[in-house]
Amino acid sequence: MEITELLGYFGALLIGVVLGLIGGGGSILTVPVLVYLMYINPVTATAYSLFVVGVAALVGAFRNMQKGLVDYRTAIVFSIPAFIAVYITRKFIVPAIPETLLDINGFILDKQMGIMIFFAIVMLVAAVSMIKDNRKEQEEELEVKYNYPLIVIEGTLVGLITGIVGAGGGFLIIPALVLLARLPMKKAVATSLLIIAIKSLIGFIGDVEYQFIDWPFLLLFTAISVIGIFIGIWLNKFIDGKRLKTAFGWFVLIMGIYIIFMELTS
Template identity: 35%
Template sequence: MMFEPTIWIGAILMGLSLGLLGSGGSILTVPLLVYIAHEPEKAAIAESLLIVGIVALTGSITQFLKRLVDFRLVVVFGLPSMLAAYFGAYLSQYVGAQVQMLIFASVMVLASGFMLRPISALPNSNNTPNSINSRVDDFTVLQYLLLIIAGIAVGTLAGLIGVGGGFLIVPALLFIAKATMRKAIATSLFIIAMQSFAGFMKYTYLQSTQELSLNVPLIILVTVCAVFGVLLGGKVVNKLPQARLKQVFGGALIPLSAFILYNNV
């Protein structure tokens, strides 16, 4: 099973999507682990958090070197998200695996909707110079509150079902924080890493109570392939039509979410 080509290909595609879009790819990790690697659902969610955290952190390092990660947004959005991810992982012990997968499929449909939305409809998608240096200091109280609430919602989902939530983080940073597209993608990767590690820490604590066994060789394999994908995506992100990529990815999520729903109802 470790040498199943579909595992390698799926992991590379997951990382590639994260590198290109700052979102979406992590939502492939749980289905990859459950339906191709045949991991138990709860173990797959925990493993997904670790894999996604490492891959997102790798991608964010390259963006940090380009000075695209906005650490003021990391504090306002990322810290609440990280704490909420820990709480979401805590909640997982009271939620059945089938319910988690149904929630996951529903979130996947939501992600598809965000992906299919034309990128031109998003604010600051053209990276205009006037918006590049937007400051958190200029935020209104309402913007602060909205960012915190969005961070809590995304983090809770991340901890509960193992998604990175970039498809929600990027629009939130664009609409609420008025960040540029490039900064939203870069900052999203960093926030995904924060919340993923926080959620995984709680799952490791719950291992003894839930009899959760992690497949370390599989985690290493998927992580290595996905890191290759995210680095490749970071290299070619400015050379590919991002709007078209988002729509193709969003369209592909629809049958995948239907498959998960079918297998859990």
């Protein structure tokens, strides 16, 4: 086993640890780990990421269900447009993207490079969101109100982005649940995991129908991530999650810049 492969499996563990510690953000590492350490092409990596993220989020969602933190009605209202969008994106839009996106004076932007650059941009947005996240923990129960048109638009947008880059989109979902449905922060985080699980796994179905899936590798990688979640949940008792989230945001920012640099100079 090569050193990069060992680092890749360690990356799988780290993805789970981050998810367990801060309830999100770890999935943004899945595609870079698969592409740069496991040498999987970006289109396949985004498909694998949907499965890894979906299963990991489902484990976290079950844990939150046991604590009564999941708002099922909000999850359903948000999930329906999200999983429709992500399935359509994986089934029809991603396969329809041309192999050559741009060809100007010898500079060729192909499909794989385009997906990685778009993914890096999403990473930068996620990083800024994590670094600047100054929301206070809201413990009191508020009357949940549904702004249905905005929730549908937000769900569709998140589904589209998830379908293209294979990330969970928690950094988009959580603010939407707090602002549009007025959920307390802990319920928003818990409910977002269920939404991420549903739309990611349904999106992955769109890939199973036309892509070859290396199931032994994918299941091993996912199992290591799930182990990481339980380690993260345990570490959460001793580490300040808010400070960790800010530090992780800076790490994701650097990674996003690195990916853009690598793709444009390779």
